[in-house]
Amino acid sequence: MSIVTVERKILQKNDEVAQKNRLNFQKLGLHTINILGSPGSGKTTFLEKLILQTNNLFKTAVIEGDLQTDLDAQRISALQIPVVQLVTNGACHLEAQLVQDGFNQLDVSDAKLLIIENVGNLVCPAGFDLGEDQKMVVLSVTEGEEKPLKYPKIFQNASVLIINKIDLLPYVKCDLNTMIVNAKSINPKLIIFAVSSTTGEGFDAVIQWLKEFTLTS
């Protein structure tokens, strides 16, 4: 029983800090997205493409979360974008306090969009509010069409699903329509985009959505 209590306390404390983050982001006019997904689903490559296609429209700042290394922050930094790397030292998800600490180091002047890339994990990050406006899951077609059924919580808690790596569809056993039907069966409200971060296919619709999300206050 004591375990449950401690866990509840951790989540309660996290929610309090997340709420402070949310108010702070709103005060600064920042729209925020928490990107979630398995290791290797292509979150960082998707993010690179998104930044390249929107940096003439608005300024984005990025918080990168990883267990170890600053490899992802190096990639984002190469795009001349303000970025902070959070290293969890083995923890399987980001928490609101770590995001707050990282955010305090980030130059967000003139930025309209804040993107937080979570630790690669299709399970644990789902339960931790960071103060974001939207949770976006990136799922690649190489992971298989049944994943929304097997990992339902993260799809239930998200508002946007990016189905990534559609350029690989001819080479893998994954039916795109079945993947979409499975995702909708878990969360009928999900906004779904199918893209290739390699070829750029499908990005026009994502950029349109992101523009409306970021520039409408």
Next chain:
Amino acid sequence: MSIVTVERKILQKNDEVAQKNRLNFQKLGLHTINILGSPGSGKTTFLEKLILQTNNLFKTAVIEGDLQTDLDAQRISALQIPVVQLVTNGACHLEAQLVQDGFNQLDVSDAKLLIIENVGNLVCPAGFDLGEDQKMVVLSVTEGEEKPLKYPKIFQNASVLIINKIDLLPYVKCDLNTMIVNAKSINPKLIIFAVSSTTGEGFDAVIQWLKEFTLTS
């Protein structure tokens, strides 16, 4: 501080049950492998291929772990192999007690090999001993060559690495040699096999290793 204490108690209790499992498996002459990896790394497809190529050599029994659904157990059951599905109801890893409960439902008569397929997660399952002889990580080339550096613990704790989906190498940005070098830099003792569970490439060496592991007492 109380959080640390509770976590230590959970792990200590888990280790005690894992040790009981280990002694029980040994008494029954079962060699055991705990398969770990991201969602969609291809653990179940790899396992299906392994069973098909060894069922004339020895009998295998399987414990499947998932957050939700018995989709994986259905696939293994179709191969006429004894299988039990563990559903964690959202928990991000298997624990030794759940494995013990599942094992008690499993028909292992004449079986020489027990394979436990863990929840798809490259982080949390690494810390939980289930009583297995070997931890085997399945990592697909679509996940990217840098993953051993970004998720080091699971590669440190494993003895075998299966690099899967090598048939997709022509279509993805992943250098196989760099992935191997990265994995060895984290754990120099790793036994590494590169395979395609779709084409069967590379399976001869895995089967040879598995035969020696399973039939040598």
